[in-house]
Amino acid sequence: MHHDVVILGGGLAGLTLALQLRRRMPDLDVLVLERRTHPLPEAAHKVGESSVEIQAHHLSQVLGLKDYLERRQLKKFGFRFFWSDGAPDITRVTELGASTFLPTQSYQLDRGMLENDLAQMVQAAGVQHRDGALVRDFTLGRKGERHQVRYTHGGEEHEATADWLVDASGRAGLIKRRLDLAQPNDHTAHAVWFRIDRRIDVADWTQDTEWLARCNPPNRWLSTNHLVGAGYWVWLIPLASGSHSVGIVADPALHPPETLNSFDKAMDWLQVHQPQLHADLDAKRDGLQDFAFFKRFSYGCKKVWSGSDRWALTGEAGLFLDPFYSPGGDFIAISNSFVTEMVEGDRAQAPVGMLAPMYERIYFSLYEAMLPIYTGQYPLFHSAEVMPLKVLWDYTFYWGVMCQLFFQNRLVDVQAMARLQDDLAWSHRINVAVQDFLRAWGAADGGARPRRMLDQAKLAWFAEMNRGLADRLDQAAFDARLQANLQLLHQLAEQLMDRALRQHPGLPAEALRAVMAQRPAAPAAQNLLFPNLSPA
Numbered sequence: 001m002h003h004d005v006v007i008l009g010g011g012l013a014g015l016t017l018a019l020q021l022r023r024r025m026p027d028l029d030v031l032v033l034e035r036r037t038h039p040l041p042e043a044a045h046k047v048g049e050s051s052v053e054i055q056a057h058h059l060s061q062v063l064g065l066k067d068y069l070e071r072r073q074l075k076k077f078g079f080r081f082f083w084s085d086g087a088p089d090i091t092r093v094t095e096l097g098a099s100t101f102l103p104t105q106s107y108q109l110d111r112g113m114l115e116n117d118l119a120q121m122v123q124a125a126g127v128q129h130r131d132g133a134l135v136r137d138f139t140l141g142r143k144g145e146r147h148q149v150r151y152t153h154g155g156e157e158h159e160a161t162a163d164w165l166v167d168a169s170g171r172a173g174l175i176k177r178r179l180d181l182a183q184p185n186d187h188t189a190h191a192v193w194f195r196i197d198r199r200i201d202v203a204d205w206t207q208d209t210e211w212l213a214r215c216n217p218p219n220r221w222l223s224t225n226h227l228v229g230a231g232y233w234v235w236l237i238p239l240a241s242g243s244h245s246v247g248i249v250a251d252p253a254l255h256p257p258e259t260l261n262s263f264d265k266a267m268d269w270l271q272v273h274q275p276q277l278h279a280d281l282d283a284k285r286d287g288l289q290d291f292a293f294f295k296r297f298s299y300g301c302k303k304v305w306s307g308s309d310r311w312a313l314t315g316e317a318g319l320f321l322d323p324f325y326s327p328g329g330d331f332i333a334i335s336n337s338f339v340t341e342m343v344e345g346d347r348a349q350a351p352v353g354m355l356a357p358m359y360e361r362i363y364f365s366l367y368e369a370m371l372p373i374y375t376g377q378y379p380l381f382h383s384a385e386v387m388p389l390k391v392l393w394d395y396t397f398y399w400g401v402m403c404q405l406f407f408q409n410r411l412v413d414v415q416a417m418a419r420l421q422d423d424l425a426w427s428h429r430i431n432v433a434v435q436d437f438l439r440a441w442g443a444a445d446g447g448a449r450p451r452r453m454l455d456q457a458k459l460a461w462f463a464e465m466n467r468g469l470a471d472r473l474d475q476a477a478f479d480a481r482l483q484a485n486l487q488l489l490h491q492l493a494e495q496l497m498d499r500a501l502r503q504h505p506g507l508p509a510e511a512l513r514a515v516m517a518q519r520p521a522a523p524a525a526q527n528l529l530f531p532n533l534s535p536a
């Protein structure tokens with residue numbers, strides 16, 4: 001059987017790619033081979049449950065799944081952070097989050113439900129989806145030759161040929177292994193996670209009515225709650241099936257994997273670091289659904305596609321950063337969009353062999369721009385002074401630059417990207433300089449974590465930035481938006497630096513100042529930081 005595209009692996013990346021391809025090219029012949037048999041278990045299936053704005057936009061707008069998401073999955077109440085390490089009472093520590101929903105929506109995804117539903121959707125869209133189909137071997141065709149794939153299905157051997165072969169096999173990395181494309185990075189964090197078959201609601205941990213009333217609606221459980229401390233964070237993610245996902249992500253230098261790699265050990269660790277969560281989970285032990293861990297989950301890739309040889313990697317088969325801000329689904333959205341462009345271009349006889357390396361450079365530049373946000377930054381998670389400002393910075397960078405490129409469909413526009421090259425390179429440089437500066441500031445911070453709410457919804461410029469993601473911009477408006485956001489990054493960096501230097505005059509600020517000087521900006525007319533920070 002010959003197909004235009006064969007996708008190896010029908011997880012999130014493979015299924016959403018199949019859907020995107022068929023939406024763009026309704027006559028495209030697409031085969032998805034997934035080794036697991038459907039229906040998949042709900043809840044205890046995979047991690048990758050918290051979506052952020054790029055993935056949410058991809059699912060809801062590019063793939064047209066908004067109604068589905070509203071009906072079957074959960075509306076996420078943004079990110080929320082508590083500096084609650086060792087704290088007996090979560091209401092007494094610093095909370096960072098929005099008191100009310102910000103306008104641009106994202107979702108909590110039960111991966112089992114989602115993949116079951118997506119499998120039905122791709123079939124309804126005309127994709128041939130084979131579950132219980134194990135890919136055993138393949139031969140990559142070169143320079144336009146057909147690829148060959150051998151797989152077992154229903155106890156029989158099958159063979160298929162394809163013009164395009166896409167590896168969406170996740171960490172199995174079928175093409176990556178074959179071509180020796182694995183590339184480690186310097187980010188060494190590890191993670192353990194498990195699911196509990198009922199809700200975990202931080203509101204159940206207190207009777208404090210003032211604290212409970214801080215959020216409207218009072219549904220903190222719908223957030224991706226981050227319980228943070230030095231060198232680690234714990235995630236709490238609600239799932240539409242009724243379960244709750246819990247994960248511990250840590251820097252091995254501060255929290256070695258051996259101290260966490262079983263449910264009992266993770267519980268002992270939580271008893272010390274997050275006692276209220278421990279008490280809640282202890283009462284729900286009978287509801288444990290699974291337990292898993294990954295050492296060193298972050299990695300890069302030497303090459304993610306070839307236009308002339310017509311193969312591509314997408315999702316975790318390519319690269320993965322870190323779950324702290326849930327970028328996994330974003331990178332799936334981005335690589336799937338590039339692959340769709342290449343397949344479509346190839347059919348239209350466009351010079352995809354030349355286009356592919358440009359797309360690849362853009363894709364890698366996003367990975368490289370995001371990596372410094374995580375690498376070496378876990379030690380500063382202890383700081384309820386520096387970390388909220390890092391989150392503010394990281395979000396401004398994400399919404400102000402990355403999201404603009406994706407929401408406005410500029411990433412696949414190589415001319416636009418070439419035009420923006422200098423601006424984007426500067427945004428990368430200032431991000432690296434700010435991350436270095438934050439790391440030094442975090443090391444100097446004493447770790448006070450006063451009771452307060454740092455409310456993102458009340459920070460008008462920040463909420464407006466979130467709202468503006470949905471705007472449709474022509475070229476002039478897009479250029480103006482990007483320039484304004486770069487100026488905002490400059491101003492924010494300036495205010496962060498001023499505050500830090502007032503507290504710790506000896507912090508090394510030369511590198512940051514040098515990057516800021518490359519692109520002068522007038523000081524901001526307003527205070528960009530939270531108004532209720534402690535006096536500097």
Ligand SMILES: Cc1cc2nc3c(=O)[nH]c(=O)nc-3n(C[C@H](O)[C@H](O)[C@H](O)COP(=O)(O)OP(=O)(O)OC[C@H]3O[C@@H](n4cnc5c(N)ncnc54)[C@H](O)[C@@H]3O)c2cc1C
Nearest residue numbers: 009011012013035047048050135169170315316323328329
């Ligand atoms: C600790 C952790 C937490 C994370 N949290 C988040 C988060 O909150 N938000 C987020 O966006 N991302 C998160 N991610 C990333 C997210 O998990 C991934 O981006 C996503 O699951 C990758 O999807 P995928 O389709 O590439 O891979 P997978 O979902 O793993 O799909 C690969 C598929 O290929 C199939 N397969 C493999 N080998 C074969 C074969 N030989 N034949 C046939 N089929 C095969 C597998 O069965 C599987 O279904 C997290 C990652 C980690 C490590």
